[in-house]
Amino acid sequence: MEKKLYEKIVMNHKPKEHRLRNALISFFIGGIVGVIGEVLLELYTYYLNISSSDAAVFMMVTLIFLASLFTALGFFDKWVNFARCGLIIPITGFAHSMTSAAIEFRREGFVTGLGANIFKLAGTVILYGIVSAYIFGIIRYFILGGI
Numbered sequence: 001m002e003k004k005l006y007e008k009i010v011m012n013h014k015p016k017e018h019r020l021r022n023a024l025i026s027f028f029i030g031g032i033v034g035v036i037g038e039v040l041l042e043l044y045t046y047y048l049n050i051s052s053s054d055a056a057v058f059m060m061v062t063l064i065f066l067a068s069l070f071t072a073l074g075f076f077d078k079w080v081n082f083a084r085c086g087l088i089i090p091i092t093g094f095a096h097s098m099t100s101a102a103i104e105f106r107r108e109g110f111v112t113g114l115g116a117n118i119f120k121l122a123g124t125v126i127l128y129g130i131v132s133a134y135i136f137g138i139i140r141y142f143i144l145g146g147i
Contacts, residue, residue, distance in 0.1 A: 022084055029086025037063060037090075060091055067092035071099040097121035 037059050044055035067087075070076035076096055080087050087093060101120045105113040119126065 025082070026084045026086040026089075029083035030089060031086075033063075033087065033090045033092060063091055064095040067095035068099040071096050072103065094122055094125060097125075 040059040040062055041052065041055050044050065044058045045052055048055070048058070050058075067076060070079070076087075077100075080093075080096065088096070098118060098121070101118050101122070102114055105117040105120075107113060108117075
């Protein structure tokens with residue numbers, strides 16, 4: 001079969017991507033995650049009578065726990081398929097990737113399975129997060145004149 005004809009057949013049968021719809025869903029779901037985080041922050045600040053910075057730690061731990069729990073229970077993947085970046089970009093996506101890798105490789109043992117593969121998905125996020133923080137820190141140091 002001719003290459004151009006094959007590419008045309010593939011393009012005709014390829015599912016169409018709805019970018020605007022996906023962007024709007026991601027925007028609203030990400031906003032809902034932000035609102036939930038803010039509500040948790042306010043609840044922890046008010047009911048535990050702690051500072052906002054301490055409450056922020058509790059809020060992040062709560063979101064990480066919920067995302068990990070829902071991943072372990074098996075329905076966070078369905079939410080991610082619907083919400084896309086709305087759930088992957090926040091800290092819930094990081095928790096989801098770590099928990100997914102842990103569940104997938106648990107049968108291979110603690111060292112060669114869990115220990116060796118838990119950062120398989122999240123490792124790139126950690127690596128490039130640290131590298132970019134370092135680079136932007138140096139840039140900020142030179143822009144602000146060493147302050």
